[in-house]
Amino acid sequence: MGLIVQKFGGTSVADAERIHKAAARAIAAKKNGNEVVVVVSAMGDTTDDLIDLAKQVCKFDGKEISPPKREMDQLLVTGEQVTIALMAMAIEAQGEHSISFTGGQIGLLTDEAFSKARIQSINKHRIFDQLRLGKVVIVAGFQGVTPEGDYTTLGRGGSNATLVALGAVLDADVCENYTDVDGIFTADPRIVKNARKIDRISYDEMLELSGLGASVLQTRAVEFAKKYNVPIHVRNSQNENEGTWIVVETSNMEQIVVSGAALKKDLTRVTIKQVPDYPGVAAKIFGDIASANIVVDDIIQNLMDDNTANISFTVEHGDLADLKTVVDRICKELGGKCIAIYHGDLAKVSVVGVGMRVHTGVAQRMFKALAEAKINIQNITTSEIKISCIISKDQGDKALQVVHDAFELHKAP
């Protein structure tokens, strides 16, 4: 007996049959005595199809423009709007009452950062009114509206942001995130065959894992869930199994040294050498890179004997072309002998666990396991609950397996 917010991603609502499966799940939760709010994404490839259409009309006379972001959001929000209407119809066809709302219809206000807007407020009253009438309330994920009435989208994984934001404002007992996997695993089960589903994990651990390539939940949604202390239950839409609960850290979680391991492939290490060493130079470099919307990680700076610095960091392959343009400009502006060197084909293997705060020897155990497998560590970065090693990409899968073995993650804690 409580209030549940469920979210079904694009593959879980890809056709009429799957929409009915998701509808049946919402109805089951209602029949168990809960009030139920359902967040849905666009059906299957709808969003990609709309983006293709936009690209077509943005070509004219041999030239091509970037789609204006406001119009792109005006276009993309239709994808979720189609799904909410169909989901409400499916629930009615199964004999329960339902009503659908777009982001705008529940006053999901955002800033005006089209394509990556941030949620500012939600008017919960219209939802509560309909829940009180006994209806299953369907809400379009991924979208909001500016105070002026323009449609916005919330960026990649935006439907999860909607899920968690609704969980927070409605003070939900749980946010159920339905995907096509059984939950969060100790490592990617496509690589590590004996990876184990995690039953409970803390927000902080999930944040680290999300940032390290575990793609089920985006960092932003987890941050939001942590801030408002909304439990998230990641489950498989195709079965009834318990999934993974993402919850506030409890004291017994620290007994587990390492909760999970992650592998990020396709990294390039960039080293800018002979950077003049004066205050603000790092801020300039990383400010320029951030302005180009490129995410960097694993920053290391070394001061050299000649009073210049070497600054290195990693980026994902996909961002490399853009990055090179920015770095070339930076080097010109900095002058001197500044030069950039690129090492491609790298990967990063990481272990994450709040238990690291109280247990010692974690790093050593990781390094030893990698060394015994003859995997060379090129760089190490750490946080309070994470250790990452940059290694050669072709040893990535092996590294993930040996680290997983070293901490015996296949065994239930």
Next chain:
Amino acid sequence: MGLIVQKFGGTSVADAERIHKAAARAIAAKKNGNEVVVVVSAMGDTTDDLIDLAKQVCKFDGKEISPPKREMDQLLVTGEQVTIALMAMAIEAQGEHSISFTGGQIGLLTDEAFSKARIQSINKHRIFDQLRLGKVVIVAGFQGVTPEGDYTTLGRGGSNATLVALGAVLDADVCENYTDVDGIFTADPRIVKNARKIDRISYDEMLELSGLGASVLQTRAVEFAKKYNVPIHVRNSQNENEGTWIVVETSNMEQIVVSGAALKKDLTRVTIKQVPDYPGVAAKIFGDIASANIVVDDIIQNLMDDNTANISFTVEHGDLADLKTVVDRICKELGGKCIAIYHGDLAKVSVVGVGMRVHTGVAQRMFKALAEAKINIQNITTSEIKISCIISKDQGDKALQVVHDAFELHKAP
């Protein structure tokens, strides 16, 4: 130099190439010194595809529900929203500035009659603000929003209602209705080969022709245009020809006896015999039929010797199944010997012209032409500017041609 509202129907925006053609036309109007607002429909078959999707999810477990109307409108409005975004992008790609608005975004408020809502008001200020900034403003046709924020659709031909309503509130110099034909013809050119494009026609004549089966403009849009005196220019989106101007009646229009002829096929004549003759019985019959959303026409009532009445009228074939259910119920309720007889395979040929008000002998000329062609007239109905004859369906095409010939409609007046 003025304000033009253009409307492009579904076939004129069916793909990226046609969207660019429509965009070019809007830009040309702007470069001629006009402020330009563009109303668009959903692309090609989009609306039908969405309706199919809705039908799919409304089936469950061997049963089928009618799609809830609010959710159907929530679904269907996405069709036009996709087109407005793409049209705005296409105009930007061609180098002009543009902004798109949904019905809700320009405060196009309607009543809550989902699927056939009526426009109540439009907030023109947001449109004027953007026109003043030099932008081509794109508006989604066919849709509005209730004061509570629910999406509504305006019924069949709703994009034309949007066109004319915008023309009225913006005090436009002209509403250009782009279709795939050259304008309004003296008769359907697929049947009458020597039909002639009409240059100018009055609102009243167009109202009659629309009601009689000329499908370019719906009756409601013409009514609205007449009420607010908005000139409509029906044009072909594939060429630059002058089309047909639908305008307020001028005195010289009466010099033309007949402006056009029309044929409506697939009619059934329903005769309810032995109806008890007491006050209010006709009101009851036609009230019940109207409640079932069935349109009837050509009503004739004859009082019989036995103090019962015969009431007959025509309906379109598509409504026949629904009508029979209603009529059976009515007959039971009226009691007595009340019985309904159905004559299918009928057609109605009509001539329309404001000149009938001042010219005599029009009816005679029509009847004579039909008689000479051995076409039997089963019923006649008239209005001040229209004469209609019910005939056998298989003589419909021939009747249209002989009437067209009799009034020499192929000749320019």
